[in-house]
Amino acid sequence: MKLLICTTEYFPNGAGIANVTYNIVEKLKDLGIECTVCSPTGPDIKLGNDSLIQKTGIVGLLYYWYSVSRYFKNNDYDVVWLQNPFILTDNPFKRCLVTMHSTYYGSSIYGVGNLPFNLYKSVVAHSERYCLTRMHPNTFFTGVGIPVCEELEKIGIARDRITHIPNGVDTRLFHPSPDKISLRNKFKIPENDIILLSVGRLTHQKQPHIVIEVFSRLQKEIGDVTLCIAGKGELLEETKGLAKKKGLHKVLFLGYVDDQDLPDLYACADYYIMASNYEGGMPPLTLAEAMASSLPCIVSDIPQLRIVKMAECGIMVNFEDTAEQFSKIREYISSDNESHSINAREFAKENLDWKSIAEQYHKEFLRMTDLKD
Template sequence: MKFLILTQYYPPEVGAPQVRLQAMIRELVAKGHQVEVVTAIPNHPLGRYFPGYKSRMYSWEISQGIKIHRTWIYPAIGAGLKRIFNYLSFTLSSFWGMMKAGRPDLVWVESPPLFLGWTAMVYSCFRRVPFIFNIADLWPDSIIDLGLMRNGLAARMLYMAERAIYNRAKYVIAVTQGIRDRLINSKGLPARKILYLPNGVDTEMFRPSPVDMQLAADLGLAGKDIILYSGTLGFAQGLGSVLEAFQIIRDSHRQMVLLMVGSGSERNKLQQMAQERNLDNVRFLDPVPPEMINKYLSISLAGLVCLKDLELFRGARPSKMFPIMSCGKPVIFCGRGEGARLVHDSKGGVVVSPEDPTALAKAIADLAGDGETSKQMGLNGRDYALKYLSWKRIVGEWLNQLESRQNDGNYE
């Protein structure tokens, strides 16, 4: 089968969608399918074009044997009009990239942003090719729940667009059971139209490895107990409470350091907060390629995953927890719902109430003081990742779902 992937986010950018899509594509190709990608000029999460890339309407390249079509985007981060222009610019320009690609059997659309569904609908009508709509985050629900948009006229228009996209899509893909349930119970989609493709992990790239003493020395962190947060520093993560937790344990655990690797709309605010509170036990580093995360985890006591305390996130299972588990490190999960249940079921870490700095400080101190329990959690997480979270298994099961729908006559 020939797949055409439409996504605003793709490597060399660093982030959950980029890692997920590249891993999925690798498995599709390994199973004999053909894939092309239409994506933007790399600019996220820095808000500027990456070195080596220029502002062009269209260009193409070959990466890891995949033809990638890149179209113009207005680079921006954060919220407001600039970010809207960022989304809409690629929504418009990406159609040209799709027309330059070969005619596929199926178009895969990565959302967010929701707007790419419009591009897919136009292309689908023009080329008479079905599209599937992959929902990694429910829009506009999430941006309204996060307080980034009022529930007014603009929101109603987005809900109308959402319904139109779901109606026109051949299938809609949910990445969590929570999203699947919401699509059925709140959005009214029939279960037969929904495919399930949860986040996974490359268990070969992310695997237990010896402590990288050179990296620790280069960072000036040799001999420190490191808690690693790697990923987007955004509003949805509620990371202010993490800094508060490290303020609580600063004096009692002088060897404990929070290492925050990433970028995002909240990074400047978090850095300012750390400076104002004299948190010398908090370090910020720029994003690193996925293959480097293994090295950072090797020098860490545990990996941290956080979400704000919102009902919407009860149905989330953040992909950043899976490399932690696959590398044999315990997960400290600050959240509720599906992600918390996964950590509990795997016995691969500890669960803390979201946005509770006192509880988080205690969990960190307990892990640091019990090396045997910490080690066993890491082993449990690695075992769980190998059994249930490998991309080879997950993509294979998803393809079986797709094939089953074809055989049932539900695929056109």
Template sequence: MNLLICSFEYYPYGTGIANVTYNVVKKLENRGITCTVASPTGPDIRLGNRPLIMRTGIGGLFHYWYTVTRRLREDDYDAIWMHQPMFPGRVPFKRSVATLHSTSYGEYTHWLDGTARHIKAYKRFSSLCERRCLQAFPGGSLFTGVSRGVCNEITGMGIDDQRVRYIPNGVDTERFSPSSDPGDLKERLGVPDGRKVVLSVGRFIPQKDPFRMVDLFSELERLRDDLTLVAAGHGALLDATREYAAEKGVKNAIFPGRIPWEDVPSLYAIADLYLMTSKYEGQPLTLLEALSSGLPCIVSDIPTLGLVKEADAGLVIDLSQPAVAARSVAAYMENGVAAHATNARRYALENLKWSGIADQYIRAFEEVVRT
């Protein structure tokens, strides 16, 4: 099979989409599939403008997909695999699989309460453009969502559920595995000995709502005096979150910023629990890394994080009342979490290996080739 992959970001440039696409491509190539990647940074075909995408958002995406339309021909390939398509006009490919890692529709409907009017207007415009684009795909095309929540968002935009497939993101289960040896990372981060570590990993951006994380941990500190929060990552809200934690009087929180790639497995090794308080997610890779590392997970009650309940690997909580949520977390820790740690690792091994994820995509590509 000769496959064209179109993505506005690709490893080593970008974040989740770049890493997912790269890992699946490597597995596809191992199975003898010829993969040609077209992105603003290549590696095979360079299209679009990465700085323009970073600076203008949907304007840069329109430009990227316009160049895809102008420069690439479907007849040169057996199938086309697209990530987050946003064609400004006609969709030029019939034998295509479109993968959505999140949706503007989902963002607009799930987490914009309390945000600025101009942000709401931008997300509404993006969601309308997204809906128009997806509905313009030819009938033989398939859509995949990286979580069941994203799949529901796709059908919510008017796509027949018979054309939608759930294919989760994957994780390197060898690199991320249960370990009690974090090397010297615990010392470098300044985590005191004898304390339980509640870990959060991710960008400090509005949809991840790091302030709710601080609210929850502030209440949790009142109930237990043996906890340290390690919230790793970078983003526009990092400094504001640090300041908010200080204002709340949080005593045992560490915000180390970006963690080097080689240290990330050790980061999970220092943790006892994983925490995610997002208002909206597609399918966060850090959650999958935590599951693969054998960590029980405490997550907010949003559709795309239902994976934790499906895996029976943690606690799903309503964060609207931090004091109530903190009591639930404290009780959960008292009752023991060993079984959920085992379940987390088992679920990752059975469902989230990149090789298995690649097999699911191959079946989708074969399906569109036959139509």
């Protein structure tokens, strides 16, 4: 099978989409599939402009997908795999699988960000709908979360053309460690504190300010607790400023942590915390990594994070209610959560390993090779 993969980001550049696509491609190669990856940074075919995407958002995305539609006007690939496409011109692909990692429609209806940002999302959501609903009838869709699948249906995609395939994790790479002390020394994290870990871009949807507010009260009542925040983003300086304003001396901003060091960072923590009000993946990649690392999870009570309840590996909190969130989290981290730690790891191994996720995609590709143009 000759498979073309078109994506606006690919490892080692990019974030979530790059991570998912790369890991699936590597497993597909193990299955004997001939994969060609096209992105602004390659590795096989370079189209579009990565800097333009970073600076202008939708303008850069539209330019990339326009370049794709022109470059592949004539092609002989058996199946094409598109990641969050924005092909507004004629789509040259007659047999393609579209994977949506999130939708602008979903982001806009959940009210992520400030008013101007929301208006921008709403406008882009109309273009997204136009692009997806005019795809060739042989196009099938997957969503990395059930909510994303539901959003696709609301956009106008027939339910029988949509499949849920979750995000995954390398369970051999992300795993618990018996030697947390040495790993904490590596990151200059207090050896004997309870460590809460947050990983990901500091954006409006992640609500890092809420995590700071919660930790502010925890630090006052539980002295031996440290919050580690790994990641950058538009709210990084604002979040640092809030922590400084509140006099929080046990908040460590680790910045960007290299992929090769991430497994050790998870392994030296005690709990994972996520206060997002919207996520595309179910689970988000960082939550899958935390679970594989045996971390009990403290997450916001939104549909995309209910995998924590399914796996019985943590608690779901209403982060809009300050009193409830604080008391519930305080009680949780003061309890014995060994069973949640075990459940997290077992669920990740049984359901989220990249090998099994890749096999689900493989089945979709095989189904599509039987379709007529």
